[in-house]
Every structure is written in structure tokens, then in C-alpha cells.
Amino acid sequence: MKSKVILTALLSVSLMACAQETPKVKHKKAKTAVKSDAKPVKFANAVDPICNMPTDTDMKDTAVYKNKTYGFCSAYCKDEFKKNPEKYVQK
Numbered sequence: 001m002k003s004k005v006i007l008t009a010l011l012s013v014s015l016m017a018c019a020q021e022t023p024k025v026k027h028k029k030a031k032t033a034v035k036s037d038a039k040p041v042k043f044a045n046a047v048d049p050i051c052n053m054p055t056d057t058d059m060k061d062t063a064v065y066k067n068k069t070y071g072f073c074s075a076y077c078k079d080e081f082k083k084n085p086e087k088y089v090q091k
Contacts (some may be wrong), residue, residue, distance in 0.1 A: 044068035049088035050077035065089065 022032070040057035047054050055071040061078040063070050066086045072078040081088050 041069055041071070043071040045070050048073045048077050050080045053077075 002070040041059075041062070042057075043055045043059075043062075047053055051073060053073040053074075059073065061072040061075050063072070063078050063081055063085070065081075066089075070081065073083065
């Protein structure tokens, strides 16, 4: 009988702790747009030289070789390019 009372008391305490009201936080109604002076990057390649995937101006994996920026679909393709860039530039 004691174990049932103790179990009931513990469950009641845990339920009451979970039922507490969450703090009210005021959020801004509208987010202000962040102005960016960044210009789209023009890549020297129209397709990824490793896997032949088309490049896009917002690709994050890039490498510069002979003052030209090359875009890649992944870090793997960028790393492969860096191993022997001359091989892929001649394609």
C-alpha cells in the first residue's frame, strides 16, 4: 500500500512540474531583411568537372585555380579537383 501512495505522489509531482506555464517571450513580428553586398559568383565551369553536375551561383564548395573560380557540387568533388586540377581543366 505504501508503494502505491509513494508512486502516486511521485507521479503527481512530476505531472505538476510538467504542467507549469512556459514563460512568455515577445518575438518581433517581422524580421528585417539583411542587405548583402555579395554578388553572385561566376564560375569558370558550367558543370562540375568531376561528376558533370551543372553548377549554380550559390554553390559553397569552390576552388580557385589560375585566378579562376570553379564550383563543385560537394566537398568530395572539390577535393578530387585539388588533387590534379590540370587534368580537369583540360576537359
